[in-house]
Amino acid sequence: MKKIINIDGKEYEMKSSAxxxxxxxxxxxxxxLEDLKKLIVIEIEDEMDLSILDDITTPVLxxxxxxxxxxxxxxxxxxxxxxxxxDSLYDDIDWIKDVITLAVTPISRRxxxxxxxxx
Numbered sequence: 299m300k301k302i303i304n305i306d307g308k309e310y311e312m313k314s315s316a317x318x319x320x321x322x323x324x325x326x327x328x329x330x331l332e333d334l335k336k337l338i339v340i341e342i343e344d345e346m347d348l349s350i351l352d353d354i355t356t357p358v359l360x361x362x363x364x365x366x367x368x369x370x371x372x373x374x375x376x377x378x379x380x381x382x383x384x385d386s387l388y389d390d391i392d393w394i395k396d397v398i399t400l401a402v403t404p405i406s407r408r409x410x411x412x413x414x415x416x417x
Contacts, residue, residue, distance in 0.1 A: 299403045300369055305362065305393045306384045310373055312365035314400045321364045325377070326357075330401065333357040337398055355387065358394050361401045 300313045322330040337357060340350055363377050374380040 299400065301396065301400050303362070303393050303396045303400070304390075306386050306389070308383070310362070310366045311369040312362065312397070312400055313369035314365050314403045315368065316404050318361075318364060318368060318401060318404065321368060322361065325364055326360050328357070328360075330361070331405065333361075334398065334402055334405070338402075351388065354394065358397050359387075362393075362397045365397070365400060 299315075300311060302309050303312050304310075319330040322328070322333075337354060340354060359381065363374070363380050366373050366380065374383075
């Protein structure tokens, strides 16, 4: 599935497929499924504790980068370039929910429902 997601006023085309979890593991050494399980229990809202932001920032940015590359490698030169071009991550946090939802799309519709309606 492809989707345009706006991060810090910049639009990125992202793609999530069965391959995404393998690309994520290759980039990070972590399991996409394990990271998603940790993220779906966090209620993402405008006023979040800084410790929660610290827990979600790295995996969500890693997911975004992997899916940007999967959609079109020409959008960013490298992960470092991608991150250096982001000035503000938290002015609008809708992108966080969008990235998580897109990442889980090929894995399970059940996980998608849990993300939309956390317990």
